[in-house]
Amino acid sequence: MIAGRAAGPRALLGLYRAQFAVHLAAQMQYRVMLAIWLIGLVLQPLMYLVVWATVARSQGGEAGGFTAGQFAAYFLVLMVVNQLTFTWVTEVTEYRVREGEFSPLLLRPVHPIHADLAENLTYKLLTLTLTLPIALLLGVSFGADFSPPVWAVAAFVPALGLAVALRFVADWLVALLAFWVTRMTAINQTYSVLTIFLTGQIAPLSLFPEPVRVVAAVLPFRWMVAFPVELLLGRLSARETLVGFGAQAVWLVVLVAVLPWAWRAGVRRYSAVGA
Amino acid sequence: MSRLRLVGVFLRLGVLNELQYRANFWIQLIRSLVNLATALAGLGVVFSQATTLDGWRQDELLALVGVYFLVGAGVNLVFLPSMSQFIGDVRKGTLDYVLTKPEDAQLLVSIRRVDIWRLIDVAMGFGVNGVALARLGSDLGPGRAAAFGLTLLAGGAIVYSFLLALATTAFWFVRVENILVVFQSMYVAGRWPVGIYPPWLRGTLTFVVPIAFAITVPASALVGRLDWPTLVGTVVLAAAMLAFSRWFWSVGVRHYSGASA
Numbered sequence: 464m465i466a467g468r469a470a471g472p473r474a475l476l477g478l479y480r481a482q483f484a485v486h487l488a489a490q491m492q493y494r495v496m497l498a499i500w501l502i503g504l505v506l507q508p509l510m511y512l513v514v515w516a517t518v519a520r521s522q523g524g525e526a527g528g529f530t531a532g533q534f535a536a537y538f539l540v541l542m543v544v545n546q547l548t549f550t551w552v553t554e555v556t557e558y559r560v561r562e563g564e565f566s567p568l569l570l571r572p573v574h575p576i577h578a579d580l581a582e583n584l585t586y587k588l589l590t591l592t593l594t595l596p597i598a599l600l601l602g603v604s605f606g607a608d609f610s611p612p613v614w615a616v617a618a619f620v621p622a623l624g625l626a627v628a629l630r631f632v633a634d635w636l637v638a639l640l641a642f643w644v645t646r647m648t649a650i651n652q653t654y655s656v657l658t659i660f661l662t663g664q665i666a667p668l669s670l671f672p673e674p675v676r677v678v679a680a681v682l683p684f685r686w687m688v689a690f691p692v693e694l695l696l697g698r699l700s701a702r703e704t705l706v707g708f709g710a711q712a713v714w715l716v717v718l719v720a721v722l723p724w725a726w727r728a729g730v731r732r733y734s735a736v737g738a
Numbered sequence: 739m740s741r742l743r744l745v746g747v748f749l750r751l752g753v754l755n756e757l758q759y760r761a762n763f764w765i766q767l768i769r770s771l772v773n774l775a776t777a778l779a780g781l782g783v784v785f786s787q788a789t790t791l792d793g794w795r796q797d798e799l800l801a802l803v804g805v806y807f808l809v810g811a812g813v814n815l816v817f818l819p820s821m822s823q824f825i826g827d828v829r830k831g832t833l834d835y836v837l838t839k840p841e842d843a844q845l846l847v848s849i850r851r852v853d854i855w856r857l858i859d860v861a862m863g864f865g866v867n868g869v870a871l872a873r874l875g876s877d878l879g880p881g882r883a884a885a886f887g888l889t890l891l892a893g894g895a896i897v898y899s900f901l902l903a904l905a906t907t908a909f910w911f912v913r914v915e916n917i918l919v920v921f922q923s924m925y926v927a928g929r930w931p932v933g934i935y936p937p938w939l940r941g942t943l944t945f946v947v948p949i950a951f952a953i954t955v956p957a958s959a960l961v962g963r964l965d966w967p968t969l970v971g972t973v974v975l976a977a978a979m980l981a982f983s984r985w986f987w988s989v990g991v992r993h994y995s996g997a998s999a
Contacts, residue, residue: 499916503923509939510927517934518788526787604936649765653772660776666783 478573482581490589501590504546505597511665512538512605527670532608533696537667539598539607540692544623545664546594547587548630548688552579553654556638557647565733574726576635583631612697618704622691625711630687632718642729663689669698683714744841745849748816752852766855774862777803777929792934799931801870802957806929808863809893809952811856813925817898818918819851821905825915828908833994844987848902867960874961885959885969892976893952899979900948902987909990921947928953951975 490497515538516531524530529537559565568575602609611619637654641647659665661675661684668676668689679685690707693699699707756762781803785796794802824847827833836846871878878886904917928949932940944950955972958964 496916499920499923502920503926506923506927510930513934513936513939514784514791514930517792518784521788521790521792646759646762646765649769652769656772656776660779665780670783670787672786 475573475577478577479581482578483585486582486585487589490586497586497590498593501546501593504549504590505542505594507659507664508538508542508545509601512601515666516605527667529667529670530608532606535602535605535607536609536696537692539602539605540609540695541664541688543591543594543598544626544688544692545662546590547623548627549587550583550631550634552583552631552634553638553641553647553651555579556635557641557651560641560733561645569730569733576722579635580631587627609696611695615695615697615699619691619695622694622704622707622711625708625715626687626691629683629711629715629718632715632722633683633687636718636722636725639725639729642732658684658687661685662687663692667693680710683710683718686711686714741842741845744845748849749852749854752854756854762855766858770855770858770862773859774807774866777806780929792931794931795874797870797873798957798961798963800873801867801960802931802953803929804863804866804870805890805957805960806863806953807859807866808890809897809928809956810925811859811863812894813897813901814853815856815860816849816852817901818922819853820848821901822915822918823847823851824905825908825918828994829912837991837994843991844902844984847905848898871960876962878960882959882962885964886956889956889959889964889969889972892972893948893956895976896948896972896979897952899976899983902983903979906983906987906990909993925949931957948975948979 512535515526515529515534519526519529519531519534526534559568565575568578571578601607637650640650644650661668661679661682663679663685668679668685671679679689686707690699690711694704694707778800781796781799784791785799789795791799824833824836827836827847833847836850837843839846901918901921904921905914907917908914924943924947927935927939927943932943932950932954935943940950951972955964955968959969
């Protein structure tokens, strides 16, 4: 198996540069499609923003430690963080395995994960130019109460970077199940629902009952989205922040270590349907 | 009569097709249960902090969730799969095969594909509604049952007409598969009563993507919150949209030039 052989850092850098250029050009051609995908990424947090702001107002201005304005800030920051950490590899991988499209990818001299990562990052940076203004606009219209402490802004950047990496690797691992299960719809949907819940996209995790919070924190979910959001909003103590960084690092190391092993086992099962 | 038989034939085809993959039943069942659990847990979290949401009590919103599943299941059972095949057919030119059949083409493209597993969601929707009504402790009198049935049909007709009109634009723009994705991602917003949204979004969900009519209105009827003007307005709108989409479709078909032409 050629794919999976380690490429040198210089070669990889060149590869990423080329991939960025290609994907940028490709995605600019489908601007309407980009906008359409964005609707889902914007509407879901907006919906829960409205729900929770309504709850806060009906409870005399505050619910679960959040005012309406703080809920607005939470869900708008979440909107941006979710957009920046989101991937679609689970669906794409299923399709590739089912349709035999993995075959040409396996012939390339570098691991396909690099092209996926480059494509994903291109998409995110491209759509960020839309989501940021949308979030700002909604922030003004919903009166978001957003005044992050300076240290939180500084800590947010690495937390976000780790979250992007963690969610990408976790999604890629789940996607590899497609080598064993041909019809992944149910698994993909279950996974995405778990993600929506346990990463704090329906409500801030602090509003959930204790067992749910524990599950979200023990598994990687909390650290993929909720942690950087809570951090930027200044809702975490210094100690909680350190624990968060530790959890992100541990999970990232574990998943990255499992990835090549799972990849090799999966590729061995791959029989290239239609080949 | 022959049209009803046609619907039956396509339904049977869908069943036969899927029965080849019996393991799918369990997969789809898990999928539906996960969706239901999500909706219920979402409600649970919200109502752990509040007693009403925009005047809706928890069990009333449970009924709304039931209607959300019911309508979503109906749409995903036939309309969405059929429409997405239709759009693909226009692009590839294979719509010729439909147009040459001796039946109404609009009917054929609307019911051709059946995703039978969504029947699980239909059952689940009715189940949730039953539980909601039982918990509300209110009797579903014949008047309310009729209002519910009527608004549910009208809402379904509105969504169908809307989807058909969207899909019909394929005759001019060809690549419109994503239009259906827009509908699907907007549909999620119907899980909550449209009254909670700010005016601009409520307007969008009522008149641009008619989710309000499809979900909030029938749910209001079910729990007895519906007023007469809304009921009449919904039925009138349904009739108007059915007529409009029919007309728009006939204009579109005339515009279609086929694959080899």
